[in-house]
Amino acid sequence: MELFTNQILAGISTGAIYACMALAVVMIYQAIDHLNFAQGEMAMFSTFISWQLMQWGVPYWGAFFLTLIFSFIAGIAIERILFKPLAKAPVLTNVAGFIALFSIINSCAGLIWDFTIKQYPTPFGSSPFLGSQLISTHQAGMIGVTILLLIALYFFFQYTRMGLAMRAAASVPESARLVGINTSWMIALGWGMAAGIGAIAGILIAPVVFLEPNMMGGVLIYGFAAAVLGGLTSPLGAVIGGFLVGIFENLAGTYIPGVGNELKLPIALALIVTVLVVKPAGLFGRPIVKRV
Amino acid sequence: MTAADEAEVVAEGQVVEAVPKRAMTLGTGTSIAVLVVLLAIPLFAKNFIIFQMTMLLIYGIAVLALNILTGGSGQFSLGQSAFYAVGAYTSAILMEQFNVNYALTLPVAGIICFAAGFLFGQPALRLSGVYLALATFALATAMPQLLKLGYFEHWTGGVQGLVVTKPDAPEILQNALKAFSLKISQDMWLYYFTLVITVAIYLWSVNLLRSRSGRAFMSIRDNEIAASSMGVNVALYKTLAFGVSAGITGVSGGLGAIAVQFVAPDSYTITFAISLFLGMVVGGVGWLPGSFVGAAFIIFVPNISESISKGLSGAVFGVLLFLVIFLVPHGARQIAIVGQQLAGRFRR
Numbered sequence: 186m187e188l189f190t191n192q193i194l195a196g197i198s199t200g201a202i203y204a205c206m207a208l209a210v211v212m213i214y215q216a217i218d219h220l221n222f223a224q225g226e227m228a229m230f231s232t233f234i235s236w237q238l239m240q241w242g243v244p245y246w247g248a249f250f251l252t253l254i255f256s257f258i259a260g261i262a263i264e265r266i267l268f269k270p271l272a273k274a275p276v277l278t279n280v281a282g283f284i285a286l287f288s289i290i291n292s293c294a295g296l297i298w299d300f301t302i303k304q305y306p307t308p309f310g311s312s313p314f315l316g317s318q319l320i321s322t323h324q325a326g327m328i329g330v331t332i333l334l335l336i337a338l339y340f341f342f343q344y345t346r347m348g349l350a351m352r353a354a355a356s357v358p359e360s361a362r363l364v365g366i367n368t369s370w371m372i373a374l375g376w377g378m379a380a381g382i383g384a385i386a387g388i389l390i391a392p393v394v395f396l397e398p399n400m401m402g403g404v405l406i407y408g409f410a411a412a413v414l415g416g417l418t419s420p421l422g423a424v425i426g427g428f429l430v431g432i433f434e435n436l437a438g439t440y441i442p443g444v445g446n447e448l449k450l451p452i453a454l455a456l457i458v459t460v461l462v463v464k465p466a467g468l469f470g471r472p473i474v475k476r477v
Numbered sequence: 478m479t480a481a482d483e484a485e486v487v488a489e490g491q492v493v494e495a496v497p498k499r500a501m502t503l504g505t506g507t508s509i510a511v512l513v514v515l516l517a518i519p520l521f522a523k524n525f526i527i528f529q530m531t532m533l534l535i536y537g538i539a540v541l542a543l544n545i546l547t548g549g550s551g552q553f554s555l556g557q558s559a560f561y562a563v564g565a566y567t568s569a570i571l572m573e574q575f576n577v578n579y580a581l582t583l584p585v586a587g588i589i590c591f592a593a594g595f596l597f598g599q600p601a602l603r604l605s606g607v608y609l610a611l612a613t614f615a616l617a618t619a620m621p622q623l624l625k626l627g628y629f630e631h632w633t634g635g636v637q638g639l640v641v642t643k644p645d646a647p648e649i650l651q652n653a654l655k656a657f658s659l660k661i662s663q664d665m666w667l668y669y670f671t672l673v674i675t676v677a678i679y680l681w682s683v684n685l686l687r688s689r690s691g692r693a694f695m696s697i698r699d700n701e702i703a704a705s706s707m708g709v710n711v712a713l714y715k716t717l718a719f720g721v722s723a724g725i726t727g728v729s730g731g732l733g734a735i736a737v738q739f740v741a742p743d744s745y746t747i748t749f750a751i752s753l754f755l756g757m758v759v760g761g762v763g764w765l766p767g768s769f770v771g772a773a774f775i776i777f778v779p780n781i782s783e784s785i786s787k788g789l790s791g792a793v794f795g796v797l798l799f800l801v802i803f804l805v806p807h808g809a810r811q812i813a814i815v816g817q818q819l820a821g822r823f824r825r
Contacts, residue, residue: 218607219607220607220610220611222614267799270803271802274802274806276553276607276610277547277553277758277762278758278802278806280553280555280607280610280754281754281755281758281798281802282798282799282802284751284754284755284795284798285794285795285796285798285799285802286795287795288791288792288794288795288798289791289792289795289796291791292789292790292791292792292793292794292795293789293792295791296789296792402618406614406615406618409611409614409615410615413608413611450615450618450619450622451619451622451623453615453618453619454612454615454616454618454619457611457612457615458600458612458615461600461608461611461612462600465608
């Protein structure tokens with residue numbers, strides 16, 4: 186029994202990573218109806234920016250907020266320059282665009298900061314949390330930040346005019362335009378926010394997985410799995426999905442014989458396929474009905 | 478309140494642009510000219526160039542397979558590398574562990590991949606657009622880890638992979654050539670062997686898309702609901718497209734294993750799947766000859782971008798891709814059409 190609870194705790198702490206990533210994935214999916222395959226690379230680049238700022242002597246929280254602002258602006262710029270012209274193009278073209286972006290960012294980061302693994306500081310410290318060996322203060326802090334972020338997003342979308350406008354633009358663009366919402370800029374804003382959340386995710390993840398240009402590969406797949414599990418239309422679902430995926434991963438590793446580190450990615454694959462087949466809308470998402 | 482009231486109602490967006498059937502192939506004259514050039518190349522080229530041309534044909538087949546799936550039936554796949562890997566491993570294992578003739582391993586690879594694709598298509602057919610891209614993306618990332626599994630290590634050689642012996646030209650041919658005091662190198666033989674298979678698969682694919690099944694694919698691509706109301710069995714044809722595409726990819730994977738003489742899990746990563754996808758976009762979705770233009774792009778452009786800037790090769794690659802998307806969204810097909818119009822103007 187103790188093993189079981191311990192594994193769940195460990196699962197929650199890894200789940201926090203996936204939850205952050207899934208939140209960013211869902212944010213952009215809400216805004217543009219596409220899964221951004223370059224999401225992980227954008228987060229990685231932001232994390233490198235913050236690392237560079239800290240190398241130049243900017244204190245942690247200063248670097249944190251500067252990076253956030255940078256990512257927000259960069260996200261908007263990417264949308265305006267590269268993806269706005271593609272808004273009416275077929276899905277396929279958009280996916281090709283994301284892949285191109287992925288390749289560009291990854292290669293630039295590799296050139297600027299090379300591929301060696303770097304340590305990344307944490308503001309929460311890494312001593313055991315409340316005497317538990319399994320969950321460090323950093324991981325506890327990560328869970329805390331994720332939940333705070335979720336609450337902030339909830340209030341933004343429910344209680345501000347801007348949030349309402351964004352929701353309107355995403356669900357019924359035509360009617361939203363009729364009541365005077367600039368839907369095109371709402372999409373850009375969605376990109377900016379997704380980039381910002383991605384930056385937070387990257388900064389929180391970096392102390393655990395270490396900083397390098399390919400740090401997001403596995404995390405992104407799990408982020409996708411979490412987002413699909415929770416439902417691509419629901420930020421709350423994404424966070425819960427993230428924790429569930431983390432717990433599931435740990436339990437599967439402990440109790441199913443033969444499932445070790447080497448089967449990590451196939452597990453994510455199996456999870457994604459199962460969820461999409463059994464409950465395509467995910468746990469908290471709204472089912473999508475197609476108009477004939 | 479019913480479930481549909483709460484549900485999000487969306488109009489179905491187009492996944493791929495509709496390509497008219499006639500615009501899918503080259504004219505007879507052009508096809509024969511291209512074939513003659515392909516036949517003549519090894520006579521004038523060095524072995525390394527011949528090898529690269531062989532790889533071009535092999536990747537071309539893989540891109541063609543994806544093109545049937547996407548350009549034909551409007552489905553997406555970022556997981557072609559997984560089927561390519563299965564095909565490559567099937568060939569390699571049959572050749573090395575069971576001493577099967579290399580030519581006979583290819584149909585086996587094709588059949589196994591067809592089955593794998595058909596089975597994966599079962600869950601995938603419920604997904605569309607982004608979700609399918611996601612599921613196949615996960616398949617491609619998971620594949621190398623599956624291949625490394627301890628259970629299969631006895632056959633697959635685990636992380637080390639397998640070394641495959643390069644086939645010689647058949648003795649009859651060698652003896653016949655000896656009579657004219659000519660010799661055929663392994664590379665050259667492999668090239669012609671690949672070329673024959675490529676031509677066969679190409680003709681077969683063209684015919685497939687012109688057949689009843691091909692029309693069913695295209696009707697699903699253009700409007701699924703209309704297709705099903707016309708009596709097309711959407712589920713069957715969607716999985717069939719997946720299976721056919723996977724099967725052809727498997728054959729190209731088998732050829733790839735024979736040509737490279739080596740299979741290892743890490744040669745079949747998501748990067749490779751993405752390359753194939755890019756090859757299709759660059760070649761023009763739904764334009765079958767474009768597959769080979771796309772294959773040339775994914776083989777030669779990384780070399781070119783590396784020569785422009787070593788560290789930034791990925792970035793150059795990405796920028797080139799953006800240029801293609803913005804300037805020639807229909808890929809090589811668009812350029813071919815412009816070329817045709819120019820040629821027509823000169824003739825007049």
